[in-house]
Amino acid sequence: MSITDQPSAQERFSCAEYRTQRPYGYGTYAVNLKAVRGDGVMTTVSHYTGPPFGDPWDEITFGIAGKDTTKLEIGYVVRGVGRRDIVIDLGFDAAKEFHTYGFEAKANRIAWTVDGRVVHTAEGGLNDLPQSPGWLYLKFWNGSGQSSWLKPFKYSGRPLTAEIAWVRYEEDTSALSN
Template sequence: MPKIRLSFPAVHSGRLARFFGAALVTLGLALSAASAEEIPQGASFFDDFDSFDESRWGISDGWANGTWQNCQWSKDAMSVSDGYLHLRFRRQPTESRDYICGEIQSRNTYGFGVYEARFHTSRGSGLNAAFFTYIGPHHGKPHDEIDFEVLTRDTSRVSLNTYVGGQPNNGKSVPLPHAADDGFITYSFIWSEEGITWYVDGVKMHTTSAGSPLPTHAQKIYASFWGSDSFPNWMGRFDEPEQELTMTVDWIAFTAQGESCRFPASLLCALE
C-alpha cells in the first residue's frame, strides 16, 4: 500500500503515487527505463539487538509520512532492551499528531540476497507492523520496494507485495502459522535476478510471477509500526488503543547472494 517514506535524517518520497497523483510514477518509470543498474551486494549482517548499532540503523524521528498517517515518528517510540527492539504506538501529542510511532531504517542499501526478521506484534485495528525494503526519488532512484506487512486488525495474516517504479506488483495476503500477537514469527524473502520468494517460518508462501516487473535498485531495510484512520478498507477502522501497543523484533538479518548460512536460525540453513 503506498506510503511516503522519510529517509534518515532527511525527507524522502515513496509509495506516493496512489494518493498524490501519477507524476511520481511517471518519473519513476522513466528513471527505471533509463538505468538498468547492476545491484551492488551490501555487507551481510545479523543483528540480535543486544544493543542498538547506530552505525547500522537510523531512527525515524520528528515527522509523519503524510496527512493520512495519524502518528508522528519519534525516537521516544523506539527502544532496545533485553535483546529486543521495541517499536511502539501510543497517545502522546506532538505539534502535528495525537500519537507517536516507531521506525528504524538502515543507513546503507542492500542488493540481492536473503532478508529476514523475527518479530511479534500487538493487535489493533488501523495499525501496520512492517518489515520491508525501500528506495525512492529522494535517493535519486525510482520507487522500488519489497514488503511484509501485518495489518494488525487481523493478526492471522501477512500482506506481501513489491513496488517497481512506484507501481504495485505481485501482491498477496497469506496466512500465518499462528496469530502474530501470540508469539514470534520469522519473515524472510529471497531477492535475486530471477525473482522474489517470500517465506514465513521457513515455509514458502509466495513468489513473483514469471515475467513480472522486479526491483532493480539496492534498497534500505526498514522495520516500522504505525497507524492511520484514512484506510478503513485496508487497515481497518482506527480504534484508539486503550494502552500502548508494541511491535517487538528479536532480530533482523541480511545475507548477500552467494554466501552460505551465517547463523542457525537463517532460512539458508534449511535450504542448503
C-alpha cells in the same frame, strides 16, 4: 516498536520506524517479530528506495494488519508500479508469539518466507521485479481516518508495542563479480 499518544510533527500519535544506515542489494532478509493485534495498526518490513534517495520507487514489502493477525500481506513495487494485495493465511496468530518472516531477493525472483518456508514467489525479468538496492525499514504504524483495509484506529490509552527479536541480512554472493 511502539505507537504512543505523544504527538509527533503534524501527527496525533508517534509511531516507530527503524531504517538501515545504508542500502542493501540482492540477498536473504529475515526478521523475527511478534505483531500487534488491534484495529487500525500495521507491522511492516520493507526493502525500499525511491525519490527521497534520488532513485525510482522499488520496494519489496510484507506486513501484518492488526485487524487480522493470522494473515500476511505481501507485495512489491517496480519503478513506481505496485503489485500488491497478496494475502497469505499464516495458520497461526502472529500476535501470540515470535515468528520469522523474510524474503530472498534475486534479479529474477522474490521468495517470501515464514519460519523458513516459502509462502509465495514472484518471478520475472529485469523489468518485472525490483532491481535497486534499498534501505530496510521496520515500521509499526497506525492508519488515520476510516479504512476498510486496516479498520479505524482508536488509541487504547496505553502504548501498543510490536516486538522485534532480531533482523538478519545475508548477501547473495552469486550476484557479485570479481
